[in-house]
Amino acid sequence: MRDAMNRGFVFFVSLFFFLLIAPVTLHAFVGHDSQRVFQIATVLVLLVITLFGTLVRPQQLLSLRSVQVVSITLFVLASNSVILAHQPEWALTELALIASCIGSSLIIAERRRDLGHRLDRLLWILVIILCTVKCVQFGAGLLAAFTSGFKTLDTDILLEGFSNKRFYGQFQTFTLPLLAFSLLAITRPAEKKWAFILLTCWWVVAISGGTRGTWMGMAGAAAVLALCGIQGRRWVGWQVLAMLAGLTLFWLLFNILPSKLDIEVVNFAGDRLSTSLSAREIIWHQAWEMIKERPLLGFGPMHFADIPNPVAAHPHQAILQWACEWGIPSTLLVMWLVSKGLWATFRLIRANHRSTESVDLLRVCLFASLIGALTQSMVDGVIVMPYSQLWLAIVVGWLIGIHEFSPAPTAVRTIGQRGWVAILTLAVAYLGYIAVRDAPNLEQREQVYIQEHGGRFQPRFWMQGVIAQPGGRLLEQTNTANFAPLITPK
Numbered sequence: 001m002r003d004a005m006n007r008g009f010v011f012f013v014s015l016f017f018f019l020l021i022a023p024v025t026l027h028a029f030v031g032h033d034s035q036r037v038f039q040i041a042t043v044l045v046l047l048v049i050t051l052f053g054t055l056v057r058p059q060q061l062l063s064l065r066s067v068q069v070v071s072i073t074l075f076v077l078a079s080n081s082v083i084l085a086h087q088p089e090w091a092l093t094e095l096a097l098i099a100s101c102i103g104s105s106l107i108i109a110e111r112r113r114d115l116g117h118r119l120d121r122l123l124w125i126l127v128i129i130l131c132t133v134k135c136v137q138f139g140a141g142l143l144a145a146f147t148s149g150f151k152t153l154d155t156d157i158l159l160e161g162f163s164n165k166r167f168y169g170q171f172q173t174f175t176l177p178l179l180a181f182s183l184l185a186i187t188r189p190a191e192k193k194w195a196f197i198l199l200t201c202w203w204v205v206a207i208s209g210g211t212r213g214t215w216m217g218m219a220g221a222a223a224v225l226a227l228c229g230i231q232g233r234r235w236v237g238w239q240v241l242a243m244l245a246g247l248t249l250f251w252l253l254f255n256i257l258p259s260k261l262d263i264e265v266v267n268f269a270g271d272r273l274s275t276s277l278s279a280r281e282i283i284w285h286q287a288w289e290m291i292k293e294r295p296l297l298g299f300g301p302m303h304f305a306d307i308p309n310p311v312a313a314h315p316h317q318a319i320l321q322w323a324c325e326w327g328i329p330s331t332l333l334v335m336w337l338v339s340k341g342l343w344a345t346f347r348l349i350r351a352n353h354r355s356t357e358s359v360d361l362l363r364v365c366l367f368a369s370l371i372g373a374l375t376q377s378m379v380d381g382v383i384v385m386p387y388s389q390l391w392l393a394i395v396v397g398w399l400i401g402i403h404e405f406s407p408a409p410t411a412v413r414t415i416g417q418r419g420w421v422a423i424l425t426l427a428v429a430y431l432g433y434i435a436v437r438d439a440p441n442l443e444q445r446e447q448v449y450i451q452e453h454g455g456r457f458q459p460r461f462w463m464q465g466v467i468a469q470p471g472g473r474l475l476e477q478t479n480t481a482n483f484a485p486l487i488t489p490k
Contacts, residue, residue, distance in 0.1 A: 012049050017126055019045065024161040024171070024387065025133050032163040032386065032463040033442055039386040040431045043100045046107045047428050050421060067340075070333050077297065077330045085300025090467045093434050094301030094325075096427035097461070101389050103424035105397035112401025120362060123398060127178050128198070134161065135201040138208070142253065146261060153258060154266045155208050162387070163463060166380060169211025170388040173376050174395060176202060176214075176239070177221055177368035183238045184231065184361040196242060203246025208254070210268075213380040218243075220375030221368040228346065229353020231364050279311045280379070287315040290324035298327040305460045305467045313458035313465035314384045318377035321384075338374070341400075342367075348404060359402050366399045384460060438462065 023029045023038040078095055085091035112119045141158040162168040179202055182195035206214055222239060225232035258265050277284075286309055290299055299306065303325055305313035315321045323331040345367050352360045373382050373392060382388045438445070446457065446464045457464045 012045060013122060015045055016042065017129075020126060020390065021130055021133070024130070025137070027160070030161050030163075032167070032459050033439070035386040036462065037435055037439060039390050040100075040428065040435050042390060043104050043424075044428050044432070046104050047421075047424055049111070050107050051425075067337065070337060074330055074333050077327060077333075078301070081297040081300050081326055081330070084297060085303055086306055087300070087303070087467060087469075090302050090306070090461075091300040092430065093461060096430045097389070098301070099423055099427040100431060101393045103420065103427065104390075104393040105400065106420065108394060108397030109400035112398060117358070119401070120358070120398075123394070124178075124181070127175055131175055131179060131198060131202050135198065135205060137161070138205050139201075146257070146263070151262060152264050152266055153254075155254070156267045159205070159209055163459065165209045166211050166213065167385050167387065169206065169209050169214040170373070170376060170380060170382050170385060171391060172202065172206045172209070172211075173214050173217040173372045173382075174369050174388070174391040176206060176218060177235070177372055178365050180235050180238045180242075180368075181362055181365045184234055184364065185356075185358050196238075196245075199238070199242040200245040200249065203242050204250050204253070207246055207250045211380075213376040213382075216379060217372035217376035221372035224346075224371045225364065225368050228349045228364065228367070231353055231355070231361060232349065235364055235368060280316050283309060283311050283315045284317060284320060287317070287320040287324040291320070291328065294324075295328045298323065298325045298330070301325050302460065302467060305458070305465050308453065308466050308468050311458075312381075313460035313467075314381050316380055318374075318383050341396075342370070345399060345403065363399065363402055366395055366402075369395050370399060381459075434461075 019038050019042040023031075023035045029038065078098075082088055082091040082095055137160060138158050141160070145153045145158070156165065159165045159168050162171070176199070179195070179199045183192060183199065186192045186195060218239065222236045225235050254265050254268065283304075286307065287304065290304070290307070293299075304315060304321060315324065319331060319335070322334060326334075345363065349360075349364055349367060352363075355361075373388075373395070376382050382392065442462060442464075445462075449457075449464050449466065453466070459465045460467070
């Protein structure tokens, strides 16, 4: 019996690894739509682990009375927002997506509390494998460009695996902080050297992408971690050192070497570093007008995409997005939950800032990853993109799983656990229905959108994320002539 359980555990871990690695490394699966399908499959695997795995104890992660009350209130507000939305089916899809992300975090947290350091090692191996593979792909592409004989080097072709380099940058904002764990925890010089090389190479890839949100996220993480005591400042020191090494290597690879080989670099990262809003003022203004029109329950989940504009299907700002779609009361409650969790983690890190235990060092890196992602979400779609949502769920769940609750939480009634598992099951089933319904016809849907509205795709749930129906509420700007001169948010 034990051998069968161990084989089952290995199978599901292997499947989980594949579902996270394949959509950003294997050419057949890359792209926004594939990543959305893989996201749904990943949540399904986590759900199966919960339903048929070894975990049978009532979960204890939402036992605080205040958190329970806020969570129930949020669910009631969300349900009313869905019912009153212009397109309840799409609003329910967004609600199911959020529920699946929260459920994934709770499952990962429970598994961490059940498996302990064993799960830490598995997730850490996943991070190392992913970043190493992407660095190798980047290096292979760069080598091919230098030896091909072509006189032009397009940096965009080096950043494969994502529909947009900004989505790649979001993933790096999650993982750059995590790669510093080895430098904090490892004492052997040889192993630390290789850890530093990997972090430096990952910085080179991040710099090549030129995503300003990643720079902003890492700066925000560094500012907060500098206040977290000795280990926090050590994290900042290693990141600054690796960043400087990455900048030097980037300068050699994309400036000195191309000039020696008489190669022109196209889409140079420095060209993207500006202080402009890159058309965000248009979508921020639309979100603000939506908030003023419906402040209590918003227009409905995903319904920013129901009012087309020439820029994007989401506001590129997490607070504005939640407020215009879910309402101001829901936004304030979510901000309270997030602030409560961040403050509890900050206090715990400060209390253990001299500790060299691996779990305390890991907490520093996970906290930096979350702070970086939340900072970037103020200017980018971190809470929208499928792969970013997955990693947000992983980081939050991992962080909850290693948290030291004081006092220890009491067990939740069995009905409470069954309730959230039932909600998660319904959410995954509904997302599966949407995927089966839409995935076979995505290309046709995209062609119809181009013919009717023109312009480029605006990712939301799918790559073409505008959900407005033909003949519905459309803005005058949604035509090919007005799309062309606008800049995609960077």
